[in-house]
Amino acid sequence: MIxxxxxxxFFEAYAKFYNDALLSDAGLKDVADIYSSAFISVTPGGVMAGENGKQLIEIMKKGFEGYRAMGAGKMMCRDVSVTPFDQNHCVAKVQWAGEYQNKKAALITIDFEVSYLLERRDGKLKVFGWISGDEQAEFRKHGLL
Incomplete structure (x- = not known):
């Protein structure tokens, strides 16, 4: 059981890789290794399915460039709750806090929750899906976009 x-x-390591990727694209391979070979993403913008590989790394590269451009500084995992499905699958609800610096140089912390679908594959946890809220709306609300 997970x-x-x-x-x-797992999410402490995820936060470290994420923060390293905010500093440099060199960390993107480590972030990609957290994901399964295929995954599903559910956001207010729709449902997307994808595969891990060069395409995912390119999408992440653009995403992290966007986060850097709007002042992203650090991501912290505040809390995790787990609902197991079976021995090798669960939903993890993760409470995140992101630090951003807006155009007026004010430090802003945005709290949000993401539900991740996890599997244990070859002895390691991997993300095979996630469900998140409207981060773009939050960024606009706080003057980051």
Whole structure:
């Protein structure tokens, strides 16, 4: 069974890789290694399915460039809850806090939740899907876009 301590450790590593990728594109391979060979993303903008590989890394590269341009500084994992499906699958609800610096040089912290679909594959946890809210609306609300 996948347990909370294992998932919390996974998302601590996820946050580290994410923060490294905010500093440099060199960390994108580490971020990509967190994902399964295929995945599904559900946002207010729609449902997207994709595959891990060069295309995902290019999408992440553009995404991190956008985050840097709007003042993203650090992502912190505040809390994790886990709902197991079976021995090797679960939903992890992750409470994130992102630090951003707006155009007026004010530091803004935005709290948000993402639900991740996780699987244990070859002894390692991997993300095979996520469900998130409207981050673009939050960025606009705080003057980051």
């Amino acid at each position: 347990v909370k301590a294992e998932v919390a450790k």
